[in-house]
Amino acid sequence: MSTRREFISNTGKAMFAGGLVTLAENGDPRMIENKFIHHVYFWLKNADSKEDRAKLLEGLHKLSAVKTIKNFHIGQPADTNRDVIERGYVFSWFCLFENGTDQASYQVDPIHLKFVEDYSHLWSKVIVYDSVDAK
Amino acid sequence: MSTRREFISNTGKAMFAGGLVTLAENGDPRMIENKFIHHVYFWLKNADSKEDRAKLLEGLHKLSAVKTIKNFHIGQPADTNRDVIERGYVFSWFCLFENGTDQASYQVDPIHLKFVEDYSHLWSKVIVYDSVDAK
Numbered sequence: 001m002s003t004r005r006e007f008i009s010n011t012g013k014a015m016f017a018g019g020l021v022t023l024a025e026n027g028d029p030r031m032i033e034n035k036f037i038h039h040v041y042f043w044l045k046n047a048d049s050k051e052d053r054a055k056l057l058e059g060l061h062k063l064s065a066v067k068t069i070k071n072f073h074i075g076q077p078a079d080t081n082r083d084v085i086e087r088g089y090v091f092s093w094f095c096l097f098e099n100g101t102d103q104a105s106y107q108v109d110p111i112h113l114k115f116v117e118d119y120s121h122l123w124s125k126v127i128v129y130d131s132v133d134a135k
Numbered sequence: 136m137s138t139r140r141e142f143i144s145n146t147g148k149a150m151f152a153g154g155l156v157t158l159a160e161n162g163d164p165r166m167i168e169n170k171f172i173h174h175v176y177f178w179l180k181n182a183d184s185k186e187d188r189a190k191l192l193e194g195l196h197k198l199s200a201v202k203t204i205k206n207f208h209i210g211q212p213a214d215t216n217r218d219v220i221e222r223g224y225v226f227s228w229f230c231l232f233e234n235g236t237d238q239a240s241y242q243v244d245p246i247h248l249k250f251v252e253d254y255s256h257l258w259s260k261v262i263v264y265d266s267v268d269a270k
């Protein structure tokens with residue numbers, strides 16, 4: 001099994017080097033693979049309240065203590081501005097997990113539950129995009 | 136200047152270790168900082184066309200050749216399913232850039248322009264979220 005996996009992996013790389021892109025694997029070390037990406041965008045109820053914004057930011061920093069999170073980013077809209085760009089959210093919350101099991105564990109982690117309890121009154125809308133490798 | 140930066144950095148870490156979260160910096164090595172995140176979600180015109188899906192996937196693999204991209208992920212919706220989760224898109228396209236300048240360069244990169252030229256007829260909707268460190 002291990003040998004077969006190695007074979008597939010090497011084939012993928014060889015094909016990429018040869019100019020053909022294999023869809024399963026393009027052999028690029030910059031590609032994030034076999035991970036679970038959880039990206040959340042928050043809208044504030046009181047969009048102009050500096051206090052509410054600061055509170056939610058504090059909450060996200062606390063939330064980052066969840067152990068199953070591999071990497072995270074706490075973001076705000078960049079200054080780019082085109083029709084297709086959504087800029088209405090106040091914070092983006094990016095989490096990289098090793099797999100779906102770790103993400104499921106995060107959902108019920110006491111730190112996450114406490115975050116929802118303490119800070120959810122601040123937001124009016126949340127959109128979540130959970131994604132795994134495209135096949 | 137360098138000394139001042141070190142001071143701020145050490146202060147941030149000390150405060151975090153002491154249980155206080157500083158908003159500017161929480162001292163966690165898992166935190167992605169000073170980067171530009173570009174996350175795009177694509178909806179297909181022909182949502183049920185396997186051919187169109189495969190074409191767009193091929194296009195995203197080609198697009199990943201843009202040199203200013205530091206890391207990327209080509210995703211599809213995970214099997215998580217809650218009210219707040221958006222699952223209608225066919226592919227997510229995550230790019231991490233060193234900074235906004237690299238992202239701007241990507242927008243006009245010939246590889247990106249060719250991607251739009253060759254594949255944009257396939258999608259019905261695109262939503263882009265560009266985010267930088269929340270301050």
